Amino acid sequence: MLHTLIAYYAANRPEDSDWVVLPVTNFDCFFGDTNFGRKYLHLLPPEIIQCTNSHGVSRYRVQEEYLP
Numbered sequence: 257m258l259h260t261l262i263a264y265y266a267a268n269r270p271e272d273s274d275w276v277v278l279p280v281t282n283f284d285c286f287f288g289d290t291n292f293g294r295k296y297l298h299l300l301p302p303e304i305i306q307c308t309n310s311h312g313v314s315r316y317r318v319q320e321e322y323l324p
Contacts, residue, residue: 257287257292257296257300258301258304260283260286261278261283261300261305261316262304262322262323262324263324264276265316265317266318266323266324274317275308275317276316276317277313277314277315278307278314278315278316280292280293280297280314281293297314300316303319304319304322305317305319306319
């Protein structure tokens with residue numbers, strides 16, 4: 257999951273921000289169940305990926321040293 261999130265981040269990172277909107281429902285579907293959003297999202301290592309949830313929108317950013 258971590259590799260997929262980093263790849264998605266690298267492909268979708270806007271030029272004017274370090275934050276990318278995290279489409280939790282889409283990732284649930286991609287991984288084949290609803291465990292990503294409910295079970296695994298809070299387990300992501302904060303030293304690699306930082307997540308926020310504000311006003312119902314989940315955003316995340318990946319530390320530069322982990323980007324391809």
